[in-house]
Amino acid sequence: MKNEKLRDLSFFLFPMVFMVVLFYLIPLVLTVYISFTGMRNWNVDKYLHQVVGLYNYERLIHMFKYDPTFKAVILTTIVFVLITLIINVFGGLGLALGTFFMSEKPASAFRLLWLLPRMSPIAVYSLVWYYFFHGSSIGTLNSVLMKLGVINQPIPWGQIVPWGAWSVIIFVNGLVGVSFGMIVFTSALNQIPKELVIAARVDGASAWEISRRILLPLMKWHFLYVLTWQFLSLLTTYPHLFLLVEWDLVDRDYGTTLALYVFNTAFGRGEQDQGLAAAAAVILSILGIIGGFVTLKVLQFEKMIKKPRGDL
Amino acid sequence: MKDVETRPKKYEGVLILAIFLATLPLIIGFSLLIISSFSKDMVTNFDFKSFHLTIENWINVFRGKLAITGGVKVNMAKIVLNTLIVALGVSGLVTLVSVMSGYALSRMDFRGRKWVIVSLMLLHAFPGVALIVGVYLLYRISFPQGQDWVRVYSFIYVIFARAALEVPMSVWLMKGFFDTIPWEFEWSGIIDGASRITVWRKIMLPLIKPGILAVALFSFLAGWQDIIYVRTFLIDQTLATFIEANIEAEYTHMPLIAAAGTLYLLPTIIFFLTAQQILLRGYSGGIKG
Numbered sequence: 001m002k003n004e005k006l007r008d009l010s011f012f013l014f015p016m017v018f019m020v021v022l023f024y025l026i027p028l029v030l031t032v033y034i035s036f037t038g039m040r041n042w043n044v045d046k047y048l049h050q051v052v053g054l055y056n057y058e059r060l061i062h063m064f065k066y067d068p069t070f071k072a073v074i075l076t077t078i079v080f081v082l083i084t085l086i087i088n089v090f091g092g093l094g095l096a097l098g099t100f101f102m103s104e105k106p107a108s109a110f111r112l113l114w115l116l117p118r119m120s121p122i123a124v125y126s127l128v129w130y131y132f133f134h135g136s137s138i139g140t141l142n143s144v145l146m147k148l149g150v151i152n153q154p155i156p157w158g159q160i161v162p163w164g165a166w167s168v169i170i171f172v173n174g175l176v177g178v179s180f181g182m183i184v185f186t187s188a189l190n191q192i193p194k195e196l197v198i199a200a201r202v203d204g205a206s207a208w209e210i211s212r213r214i215l216l217p218l219m220k221w222h223f224l225y226v227l228t229w230q231f232l233s234l235l236t237t238y239p240h241l242f243l244l245v246e247w248d249l250v251d252r253d254y255g256t257t258l259a260l261y262v263f264n265t266a267f268g269r270g271e272q273d274q275g276l277a278a279a280a281a282v283i284l285s286i287l288g289i290i291g292g293f294v295t296l297k298v299l300q301f302e303k304m305i306k307k308p309r310g311d312l
Numbered sequence: 313m314k315d316v317e318t319r320p321k322k323y324e325g326v327l328i329l330a331i332f333l334a335t336l337p338l339i340i341g342f343s344l345l346i347i348s349s350f351s352k353d354m355v356t357n358f359d360f361k362s363f364h365l366t367i368e369n370w371i372n373v374f375r376g377k378l379a380i381t382g383g384v385k386v387n388m389a390k391i392v393l394n395t396l397i398v399a400l401g402v403s404g405l406v407t408l409v410s411v412m413s414g415y416a417l418s419r420m421d422f423r424g425r426k427w428v429i430v431s432l433m434l435l436h437a438f439p440g441v442a443l444i445v446g447v448y449l450l451y452r453i454s455f456p457q458g459q460d461w462v463r464v465y466s467f468i469y470v471i472f473a474r475a476a477l478e479v480p481m482s483v484w485l486m487k488g489f490f491d492t493i494p495w496e497f498e499w500s501g502i503i504d505g506a507s508r509i510t511v512w513r514k515i516m517l518p519l520i521k522p523g524i525l526a527v528a529l530f531s532f533l534a535g536w537q538d539i540i541y542v543r544t545f546l547i548d549q550t551l552a553t554f555i556e557a558n559i560e561a562e563y564t565h566m567p568l569i570a571a572a573g574t575l576y577l578l579p580t581i582i583f584f585l586t587a588q589q590i591l592l593r594g595y596s597g598g599i600k601g
Contacts, residue, residue, distance in 0.1 A: 005420075008508040012416035013428075015409040016483060023476030024435055027446030034445060044452050098331050106328050112588055113335055116342065119580045119591070121537035123555040124573045128341040130559065131356040140344060143357035175338065207323060229437065236442040239540050247559050259442060266445045267544055278445045288438040295437060296430060305429050308421050309495050 028285065035278035042274065056279035072162070072253035073261050079166055080173075080257050081234045087174035088230045089223070092181015097215070099182075100189050101207045111186065117176045126243035129172050133157045133249060158250035165254040173240055177233070181226045188222040189215060221299065228295040236288055238263055258284055342577075349571035369571035377568075384563050386554070392575070394467075395536060395550040399579075401471035402535030406478045407528045411520075414486025415512050419498065429487075436480035441540060447473055451545055463547050470545040471535070478534050482527045489523030490516065526590050529583060536579055551576040 035056055039047040063070040095114060099107035117125055132140045135156030142154040158168045192215060200210050216223075238260035245255045245264075256264065258280060266277035296302070348354045352364040372378075376388040417429055440447070451473075456465050493516065501511040517524070539552040549557070555572060558564045583591060 004507070005422075009416060009420060009422055011509060012412045012420070012512075016413035016479060019409060019472070019476045019479050020435065022450075023447060023473055024440055024443065027440070027443040027450060030446035030449045031443055034449060042448075042452065044449070095331065098327055102324060102327055108588070110331050110335065112584065112591070113338065115591060116338060116580075116584075119533055119537075119583070120342075121552060121576050121580070122539045123537075123552040124345070124577050127555060127559070127569070127573050128345050131344065131354070132337065132341050134356070138354060138357050140340060140356050140358070143359070147358065232437045233439065236439050238441070239538075242540065243556060246556070262442070263444065263540070266448070274445055274449075281442055281445055284442050285438070288442060289434070292434040292437040296433060301433055302426060302430060305426055306491075308419050 031278045031281050031285070034274055035282050037275055039274040039278070041272050047275075052275070056275045059276060060279055060283070069253050070261075073256050073258060075162070076166065076169075076254050077235075077257040077259075079162075080169060081231065083166075084170050084174050084177060084234055085227070085230055087170065088177035088181050088234075089226050091174065091178040092183075092226060093185055093223070095178060095182040096185030096189060097211055099186065100215075111182065114175075114179045114182055118179045122239050123243065125176075126172070126240060126247070129168070129244070130247055130249050133168050135159060135249075158244070158255065161251050162254045165251040168250050169241055169244060169255050172244065173234070176240060177230055180230060184222050184226050185219060188219045192218050225299055228291070228298065232288055232291050232295070235259065235291070236284060345570050346574050346577075348567050349574040351567055354566050354570065369565075369567045370575075372565075372568055373571045373575060378558065378561075378564055386549075388572075391549050391551055391554050394546070394548045395552070395576075397467060398471060398474070398538070398542060398546070398550060399532050399536035401467070402475045402478065402538075403528050403532035405471060405475040406482050406531035406534075407524060409475070409479055410482035410486040410527055411517070411524060412512075413483045414490055415516060417483065418487045418490035420508070429484075432480045432483055436484065440477045444540070444544065448544060466545055466547045470541055473545060474535055474538055474541045475531070477541075478531045482531060485527055485530075486520075486523055489520045489526075493519050522590070529587060529590060533580065533583070 036051050036053060037047055038050050038052045038055070060070075064074065095110070099110055102110075131138070134140075134142070135154060135158065137143060137146065137154045139154060139157075141157065142151070145151045146154070155164075157164050159165070196214055197210060200214060205213075236259050238257060241255060241257060241260045242263065244250045245252055245260065249255075262277045262281045262284065265280070266272060266274045344356050344358075347363070348356060349369055350365055350367065351362070352366050352368070353362040355363045374388055376386040378384040378386060417425065451469055454469075456462060497515055497519065498511055501515050502508075506514070537552070539556060542550050543553050543556065546553075551572065555569060555576065558569055558572075
C-alpha cells in the first residue's frame with residue numbers, strides 16, 4: 001500500500017519537480033557561480049573556470065558610488081517600483097469599486113478592457129505606446145496637445161530626464177499591473193455578503209460611505225496581498241521596459257531598472273558582461289526571496305492550505 | 313451586485329464617464345494601430361487626411377514584402393508558424409504538468425505537501441525571468457553538437473524554459489479547480505478498485521475540463537506573447553522578434569508593421585470575444601484556495 005502511494009505520488013509530481021529543478025534551482029546555482037567568474041561575451045570555454053572571487057560585487061559597489069549611469073539605474077528602480085506600485089494598487093482598487101457600483105454590463109465591459117494590456121503581446125502593446133508617446137509630430141499625445149494649442153512644438157517625452165522617461169515607463173507598466181489589483185479586489189468584493197451593502201443603502205448611506213466603512217475594512221487582506229505581490233513583480237520584471245528602451249522611446253539610463261540592467265548587461269548590444277550581470281541578478285534574487293518570505297509570513301498563506309480529506 | 317432597487321442611479325453616469333476617460337488612452341492607442349494597418353500612411357497623429365483605405369499592407373504582410381520599394385522579403389508564414397509552435401508547445405506542456413501536480417497537491421496527503429505548496433507560491437512571487445543568465449548558461453552547456461539539431465533544440469529549449477515560468481501559477485490554479493470537486497466522486501472510484509492514476513484520468517479529468525481550458529488558454533497567450541525568452545534562445549524569428557527588429561529599420565513601411573502587429577493581436581481579440589468568462593475568472597484563479 002505504501003509503495004503504491006509512493007509510486008502514484010512520484011508519477012504525478014515528477015513533471016513539476018523536473019521543471020522546477022531544471023529551470024529554477026540549477027539556474028539559480030549557475031547564476032551564483034557565474035557571478036564569481038569573469039564571464040564575458042558568453043565565452044564559456046575561456047571563462048567558465050576562471051573564478052575571480054568577489055570582484056564583480058566590488059565592481060557593483062564601486063559603480064554605485066562613482067558611475068552616474070549606474071546611479072541613474074538604481075534611482076530609476078526605486079522611483080519606478082514605488083510609484084508604479086501605488087498606481088497599481090489604488091488604480092486597481094478604484095476600478096474594482098467603480099465597477100462595483102455600476103450596472104453589470106458596463107462593469108464587465110470595463111473589466112475586460114483593462115485586461116487588454118495584460119493579454120496583448122508585449123511587442124504590440126509596446127508598439128501602441130511607441131506611437132502614443134513618440135517624440136515627433138506623429139506621436140498621438142503630441143498631436144492632440146498641438147491641436148488643442150497647449151504646445152507649439154512636439155515634445156520628446158521619453159527623453160526628458162528624469163521625469164519624462166519615468167512618467168512613460170510608469171504609465172506603460174502601470175496599466176499592465178492595474179488589472180491584477182482590479183481582479184483581486186473585484187473577487188474580494190463579490191465575497192462580501194450583499195446584505196451588508198443593501199442594508200446600508202436602505203439606511204441611506206452613499207457609495208463613498210459604504211466603501212469607506214464597510215467594503216474597505218473587509219478587504220484588508222487583499223490589499224496587503226496585492227501590495228506585496230505587485231512589489232515583487234515590479235522588482236523583477238522588465239519585458240515591457242526592454243522594448244521602450246531598445247526603440248529609444250525613453251532615455252537609456254533613466255528608463256532602465258535593475259532587472260532590465262541585468263538583461264541588457266548579459267545579452268544587450270556591444271560588450272556583454274555576464275559576470276557583472278549575474279552579480280546584479282543575485283542581489284535581485286536575494287531581495288525577491290526575502291520579499292517572498294515576508295509576504296508569506298505576513299499574509300499567513302499557510303493557514304489557507306487545507307488538508308485533503310484523505311485516502312480511503 | 314444585483315440590488316437594483318437600492319442602487320442610486322444618479323451617480324452611475326458620472327462613474328461610467330470617469331472610468332471611460334481613464335480608459336481612453338488605451339482605446340485610442342489600440343484603435344489607431346488597427347486603423348493604421350488599413351491605411352496607406354500611419355494615422356497615429358489623428359491626421360485622417362492621410363488615411364486612405366487599403367488592404368495592401370495586409371497583402372504585403374502575408375507576402376512578407378517589408379518595403380514598398382526594393383526587395384526586402386521575409387517568409388511571414390514561417391514566422392507565424394514559429395510563434396504558433398512556441399505558443400502551442402508552452403500551452404501543452406504547462407497544461408500537462410499542472411493537471412498532474414495540481415491533482416496530487418489537491419487530493420493526496422504526504423509529508424512536505426505544505427512545503428511544496430508554499431514554495432510554489434514563492435516561485436511565483438519570484439519570477440524565473442530574473443534567472444535568465446543561469447538559464448542561458450544551461451542552454452549553452454547542453455547545446456547539441458550536430459548543426460541540424462541546433463534549431464530544433466532551440467525550439468524545445470525555449471518551450472520548456474518559457475513553460476517553467478508559467479508552471480507555479482498554473483499548478484496553483486489547477487489545484488483550485490480540483491479542490492472544488494466533491495470527494496465522493498473519487499471515493500466511489502477507489503472503492504471500485506481503481507488506482508489513483510485511473511481515477512485521475514477517467515473521473516477527475518472530465519470533471520475539470522473548464523479548468524484545463526483556462527490553463528491551456530492562459531499558457532497559450534503567455535507563449536504567444538513572449539519576447540524575452542524567444543529573443544534570447546530561439547534561433548528562428550517569431551512575430552515578437554520580427555516587430556522588435558523592424559521598428560527602427562530604415563526600409564520598413566510602418567503601416568505594414570501595424571498590420572503585422574494587428575495580426576499578432578488576433579488571438580487576443582478572438583479570446584476576448586469568445587472566452588470572456590474564462591478570462592475574467594481565470595485571472596482571479598489561484599488567488600484564494
